[in-house]
Amino acid sequence: MAMDLIQRLEHLRNEEQRLAWSGTFAEYFDLVRENPRIGRLAHARVFDMIADAGIETNDAGQRAYRFFDDEIFGIEPALDQLVEYFQSAAQRLEVRKRILLLMGPVGGGKSTIVSMLKRGLERYTRSDDGATYAIVGCPMHEEPLHLIPHELRGEIEREYGIYIEGELCPKCRWDLEHVYGGKAEDVKVERVAFSEKARRGIGTFTPSDPKSQDISELVGGIDLSTIGEVGTESDPRAYRFDGELNIANRGVMEFIEILKVDERFLYVLLTLSQEQNIKTGRFSLIYADEVIVSHTNEHEYRAFVGNRKSEALQDRIILVKVPYNLRVSDEVRIYEKLLKQSARKDVHLAPHTLETAAIFAVLSRLEESKKANMSPLKKLKLYDGQPVDGFTNKDLRELKAESDREGMDGISPRYVINRISAALVKDGVTCVNALDTLRALRDGLGQNTSIGQDGHERLLNLIGEARREYDEAAKREVQRAFVYAFEESAKTMLDIYLDNVEAFCNRAKLKDPITEEELEPDEKLMRAIEEQIGISEAGKRAFREEILIRISSLARRGQTFTYDSHERLKEAIEKKLFADLRDVVKITTSSKTPDPDQLRRTNEVIDRLVSDQGYCPVCANELLRYVGSLLNR
Numbered sequence: 001m002a003m004d005l006i007q008r009l010e011h012l013r014n015e016e017q018r019l020a021w022s023g024t025f026a027e028y029f030d031l032v033r034e035n036p037r038i039g040r041l042a043h044a045r046v047f048d049m050i051a052d053a054g055i056e057t058n059d060a061g062q063r064a065y066r067f068f069d070d071e072i073f074g075i076e077p078a079l080d081q082l083v084e085y086f087q088s089a090a091q092r093l094e095v096r097k098r099i100l101l102l103m104g105p106v107g108g109g110k111s112t113i114v115s116m117l118k119r120g121l122e123r124y125t126r127s128d129d130g131a132t133y134a135i136v137g138c139p140m141h142e143e144p145l146h147l148i149p150h151e152l153r154g155e156i157e158r159e160y161g162i163y164i165e166g167e168l169c170p171k172c173r174w175d176l177e178h179v180y181g182g183k184a185e186d187v188k189v190e191r192v193a194f195s196e197k198a199r200r201g202i203g204t205f206t207p208s209d210p211k212s213q214d215i216s217e218l219v220g221g222i223d224l225s226t227i228g229e230v231g232t233e234s235d236p237r238a239y240r241f242d243g244e245l246n247i248a249n250r251g252v253m254e255f256i257e258i259l260k261v262d263e264r265f266l267y268v269l270l271t272l273s274q275e276q277n278i279k280t281g282r283f284s285l286i287y288a289d290e291v292i293v294s295h296t297n298e299h300e301y302r303a304f305v306g307n308r309k310s311e312a313l314q315d316r317i318i319l320v321k322v323p324y325n326l327r328v329s330d331e332v333r334i335y336e337k338l339l340k341q342s343a344r345k346d347v348h349l350a351p352h353t354l355e356t357a358a359i360f361a362v363l364s365r366l367e368e369s370k371k372a373n374m375s376p377l378k379k380l381k382l383y384d385g386q387p388v389d390g391f392t393n394k395d396l397r398e399l400k401a402e403s404d405r406e407g408m409d410g411i412s413p414r415y416v417i418n419r420i421s422a423a424l425v426k427d428g429v430t431c432v433n434a435l436d437t438l439r440a441l442r443d444g445l446g447q448n449t450s451i452g453q454d455g456h457e458r459l460l461n462l463i464g465e466a467r468r469e470y471d472e473a474a475k476r477e478v479q480r481a482f483v484y485a486f487e488e489s490a491k492t493m494l495d496i497y498l499d500n501v502e503a504f505c506n507r508a509k510l511k512d513p514i515t516e517e518e519l520e521p522d523e524k525l526m527r528a529i530e531e532q533i534g535i536s537e538a539g540k541r542a543f544r545e546e547i548l549i550r551i552s553s554l555a556r557r558g559q560t561f562t563y564d565s566h567e568r569l570k571e572a573i574e575k576k577l578f579a580d581l582r583d584v585v586k587i588t589t590s591s592k593t594p595d596p597d598q599l600r601r602t603n604e605v606i607d608r609l610v611s612d613q614g615y616c617p618v619c620a621n622e623l624l625r626y627v628g629s630l631l632n633r
């Protein structure tokens, strides 16, 4: 369906209009009285945003957050901690005064989580539930309730349940006096939508060279264009309150690599988190209300914790570990998400490609278990929720408790995606399969200088292990396709066998249906089937006669002998068919011309792989060839 541009533009305009509420502070206060949620503080806004998207609790008490549903997979414990932080902070508990620090390995999703919070707030403040208002003209889009003097706040809280915290910024204080003649009720208020681009409610700070980086990037500074007119530095008009901390007021401030930053900056952060104040120029402290979230890796964090000088800051940090995901099925979802954003749509990804890469990646992140008989592969399967012989849920819990830093090391999803992409963009490639991917992953290891000799060898072994898992899957896959072509083949084989048995028992000859030539019963064919269920040379006659008796006794009752009439014969035929699989797939690898029957069956298997199992002709043929070579070993 083509999109109706005009209609969509109109819809957008209506949206904007809906958002464009403006009025006086008196009117705003009525809104808040009706719905006190409007006046909530930053942490509560973030928590409500997550909660409004939906939080589901399963029977085991685990919570799932719809908010992160489509983008973050497999790291529920980290999300739990994160949401719990916001939940406590929303209740204005002490944790609100801490800086949130996400710590984890490279490419483990830290930035993604923060950016989801930022993008989420942009959307949320545009929704009814997330409606947010600010004093018009305030560089910090501050909460209009600040206009209410302290003398009245207690009464308002008692009467309306509206909690008010914070002071007017210097600019609004000046305006109240000089523009509104002190009449707070007349001050103009508007609805605001947060936007990182518009520098409203969302900020980002990236440390650069500490020698040249100016603190004004964080807290604003003197406005050189107006200082001349105003004359004094203590006049707010001579000031720009446009530092990242100012503009992020009421929302989220992302502090990139907080532990790399110069101490001067840390001091500002400390005051802000602890006292909710920003110290700027000649002004008394400026109130700010925002979530400060940052990220770092384990190495830097350890160094930071080891440094006595940073003790004050350590106290003011809430650490949330963001390890790599350890579940293969979730890892596959991560790859699918990332490939959807980037991959070439014209290249086919063979089944098991992502899964095999995921097995390798997850294996690289697992620690060895102290449990008896617990191989890394078994652990991987247990973590993924697959049944493993001899182990229970209790073992799973114990496994998880064994280590507190599992997932902090290993191969990142980013590395895997880069390698898959490298395989995808090769010239002339129309399809990438699991083996291509393992090869690309292996070749990439050589280019990665951060992996030492030991690490390199370990990873090569893990690639081997992922490959063996793939081998099993490949064989199963071919067998499955084969079973499909099986029913008809089984019937044909049964008919041929019965004809031969009949001729054998009656000491008769068979007639070739086409040439009408007389033929001896085919001993080789009959034996090939009988041997499958251990019928000896000496026992073959008895077995064949038993079959014949069954045929005639059925016939007397007007019934025909079918595939299901004799359990053991059925088993023999199935086994023979599976054994034939070897030949069928071997044929495709051999240069000798296959006989028409084998060729037909090969084609049936390929058709089945393509029509029902997600293969394209290229990878279906490759799969058969590969499984053929496996069976030849």
Ligand SMILES: Nc1ncnc2c1ncn2[C@@H]1O[C@H](COP(=O)(O)OP(=O)(O)OP(=O)(O)O)[C@@H](O)[C@H]1O
Pocket: 071, 072, 073, 074, 075, 104, 105, 106, 107, 108, 109, 110, 111, 112, 113, 297, 324, 325, 334, 338, 413, 414
């Ligand atoms: N558990 C996960 N669920 C979903 N996507 C993930 C997960 N882990 C990593 N990713 C994806 O991998 C990519 C890298 O993640 P991201 O950039 O968020 O990591 P990071 O922890 O910030 O890494 P760095 O330390 O290198 O900055 C992103 O595209 C992200 O979406």
Ligand SMILES: [Mg+2]
Pocket: 110, 111, 112, 295
């Ligand atoms: Mg990052």
Ligand SMILES: [Zn+2]
Pocket: 135, 138, 139, 140, 141, 142, 168, 169, 170, 171, 172, 173
């Ligand atoms: Zn203000």
Ligand SMILES: [Zn+2]
Pocket: 348, 349, 350, 430, 431, 432, 615, 616, 617, 618, 619, 620
């Ligand atoms: Zn393919």
